[in-house]
Amino acid sequence: MNARIYRIVVILIGLLAGLGLALPAHAEDGDRIRSFTIDYSIREDGLVDVVETIDYEFAGSDRHGIYRALITRQPDGDTDQDVLYDIDDIAVSSPDASADFTTSTHSKGLRTKWTELKIGDADETIDDGRAGYRISYTVDGALRTINGIPELYWNATGNGWDAAIDDVRITVNAPAGVTSVSCYQGPAGSTQQCSGAVSDGAAVAQAQGLDKEEGVTIAVQVPAGSVRNAVPTLEPAQTFWGAARLGVGSIAATVGTLVLSLLAFLGMRRANRDRRFGGVTPGIVEPSAPTVIDTIDKDTIPVRFNPPDVPPALGGTLLNDTSASKAAAATLVELANAGALTIEATPQDAGKFKKSGGMQRVAVARDLGRAPSPYAAKFARDLFKGAPTIVLDKPEKEEAKRFASAVSALNSGVSKIPKEQGWKAKGGFRGSGVLCALAAFFMIFVIVISFVLLQIGALAYLGPLVLVMCILGAAAAVRLRGYRTPTGRALTDQVEGFKRYLSTAEAGTLRFEEGQDIFSAFLPWAITFGVAERWQKVCRELAEAGRIPDSPVWYSGPAFYSSFDSGSSFGDSLSTSVSSSTSSGSSGGSSGGGGGGGGGGSW
Numbered sequence: 001m002n003a004r005i006y007r008i009v010v011i012l013i014g015l016l017a018g019l020g021l022a023l024p025a026h027a028e029d030g031d032r033i034r035s036f037t038i039d040y041s042i043r044e045d046g047l048v049d050v051v052e053t054i055d056y057e058f059a060g061s062d063r064h065g066i067y068r069a070l071i072t073r074q075p076d077g078d079t080d081q082d083v084l085y086d087i088d089d090i091a092v093s094s095p096d097a098s099a100d101f102t103t104s105t106h107s108k109g110l111r112t113k114w115t116e117l118k119i120g121d122a123d124e125t126i127d128d129g130r131a132g133y134r135i136s137y138t139v140d141g142a143l144r145t146i147n148g149i150p151e152l153y154w155n156a157t158g159n160g161w162d163a164a165i166d167d168v169r170i171t172v173n174a175p176a177g178v179t180s181v182s183c184y185q186g187p188a189g190s191t192q193q194c195s196g197a198v199s200d201g202a203a204v205a206q207a208q209g210l211d212k213e214e215g216v217t218i219a220v221q222v223p224a225g226s227v228r229n230a231v232p233t234l235e236p237a238q239t240f241w242g243a244a245r246l247g248v249g250s251i252a253a254t255v256g257t258l259v260l261s262l263l264a265f266l267g268m269r270r271a272n273r274d275r276r277f278g279g280v281t282p283g284i285v286e287p288s289a290p291t292v293i294d295t296i297d298k299d300t301i302p303v304r305f306n307p308p309d310v311p312p313a314l315g316g317t318l319l320n321d322t323s324a325s326k327a328a329a330a331t332l333v334e335l336a337n338a339g340a341l342t343i344e345a346t347p348q349d350a351g352k353f354k355k356s357g358g359m360q361r362v363a364v365a366r367d368l369g370r371a372p373s374p375y376a377a378k379f380a381r382d383l384f385k386g387a388p389t390i391v392l393d394k395p396e397k398e399e400a401k402r403f404a405s406a407v408s409a410l411n412s413g414v415s416k417i418p419k420e421q422g423w424k425a426k427g428g429f430r431g432s433g434v435l436c437a438l439a440a441f442f443m444i445f446v447i448v449i450s451f452v453l454l455q456i457g458a459l460a461y462l463g464p465l466v467l468v469m470c471i472l473g474a475a476a477a478v479r480l481r482g483y484r485t486p487t488g489r490a491l492t493d494q495v496e497g498f499k500r501y502l503s504t505a506e507a508g509t510l511r512f513e514e515g516q517d518i519f520s521a522f523l524p525w526a527i528t529f530g531v532a533e534r535w536q537k538v539c540r541e542l543a544e545a546g547r548i549p550d551s552p553v554w555y556s557g558p559a560f561y562s563s564f565d566s567g568s569s570f571g572d573s574l575s576t577s578v579s580s581s582t583s584s585g586s587s588g589g590s591s592g593g594g595g596g597g598g599g600g601g602s603w
Helices: 003-018 240-244 248-271 312-319 322-338 374-384 397-420 430-481 486-504 518-529 532-544 570-584
Strands: 032-042 048-057 065-075 081-084 086-093 101-108 112-120 130-140 144-146 149-155 164-173 180-186 195-199 202-210 215-221 233-236 275-277 291-293 341-347 359-365 389-391 599-602
Touching: 032 149, 048 065, 065 086, 065 101, 065 130, 086 101, 086 112, 112 130, 164 180, 164 215, 180 195, 180 202, 202 215, 248 430, 275 486, 312 322, 312 397, 312 486, 312 518, 322 341, 322 374, 322 397, 322 518, 322 570, 359 374, 374 389, 374 397, 389 397, 486 518, 486 532, 518 532, 518 570, 532 570
Parallel strands: 032 164
Antiparallel strands: 032 048, 048 130, 065 081, 065 112, 065 599, 081 233, 086 130, 101 112, 144 149, 149 215, 164 202, 180 215, 195 202, 275 291, 341 359, 359 389
16 A cells, blocks of 8 residues: 555544544443432423432443443434433532543434543542442423423433443422322333332432343423423434535535545646657657657557567566566576576376476576576575575475565565666656645545534545545555656567567467577566467477477476466466465444433443
8 A cells, every 4th residue: 555545544544533433432241330319400491400429330440430321312202303402511520539521422323312421530440349420410401391291201310321220219309399200110111110209399219120221211290380491402303414414515625625636636647647759669769859748559569579678577567567476487487598497397196286287396496697687686596595496386385485585575676677777757746746635635624524513424425535535546556656758668668569479479470590499588578478378389389390499498397388288388377386385475101211311331
């Protein structure tokens, strides 16, 4: 992955993590709430003051505190409206633990949201395994009016606790007293009643023995006219597109980011078009010729009948395609043809060695000083490392590691040569780079704003933003690939012209000196171009006609052309063996009714 793209991905991940998109922590199995006392004070203006006192027993010794979830939005029964609750004036205290707290907003789907209080200090743990907490806050929107009677129908504890609750005690006070109270306990939907009574004008409810994810809901009525604003705050249920808040601004920002990224890509592609020598035949290196942008159709490049002025491995790199991956197999044959090594083949189990024609080949070091190029010489030294031989087909583990290391070094070295020789360069960093940076900035900005303001509605923008990331990635890939300089383009023309020749030549049309082993001379190129099997078939006809040797001088073993027949040509099977060896060598009314809810646990 390009370094710049990697840094962008890391930044995005960091931003998303910072926005609190990770899942909240859960209580340890065995946590218990020994007592849960909740006092509600209904005010004349319809607000409700809440004080919760929680005696929490932790199952483990490594816990830092508790968290408490308070519902702020939920569906209004089976209607197409949602109820909103405003939680304000939050305060926390504790006589025996840290009362520091942070708040974060969470959601489930489009219609349920809650504020989570995370209480405690990450640098401190609860020493004695038990702590008391006092949480106070004010709720706006908790009351509703039924047949003219104000009512607090409220899920007091919430059904989302990860801890069992031994005892719950709830009191409700109101300006003109309370007229009735009902109490329900158990999992969501339970109609099991709990103790509820009116005492001295206050409602008192009590429940015991609640398991995890069980809670207590109360329904308390007060005299008509005793409080104002006893109506819920309702809002139409959110839809996905409504949550996305599509508008002129959001659409303009998204489209603008797409346009910026597209301009960046087009600019980067334009800046990295190949250059060539103007006014000369493709394939001719003429430094005195003017430099022009390459606009020549590849199909018009003339056929070349002789090997290019670069060795096969470098030719494959210049082509910018899968040819570069065949550098090791091509270089092995180059070394063999130069007399630096020989290849010995012995018959083996045909099933096990099917891809190599039932043969196992071994390269034997001869005169490594005869390597045809510096990179080939280094490859030979890395390949043998003082050993006289190396198995090419299905080598043992240690030899496979040596093979993989040598091939990796070869590929790395060869990939750098075109730039070192001035055959390739990179362009478009300034102008297109600025556009890339702007597009990336706006992409991050839209992501941050979307998740902060829209939360789940931000998913509507993910499609376009993923497209922006892909376009920027493509722009980075274009610059990473770079462009061919005029000399690099001319050499590439030679390579492409020679590729066309080997891809179309027939035995009867080949022209070469009598006795020349044209098979061995051109085989590295045939491997590079992926036409090794075709080339072997052509040369087999030549061998049968007596125009070339029956077997290359660097090969020993069963008859060459009949042993490496159709489907397992020497070159193709060697490429396959190199790939296999290098890969093997590399080291998831009811309880819960009414308003409110939530839950909690420890962390």
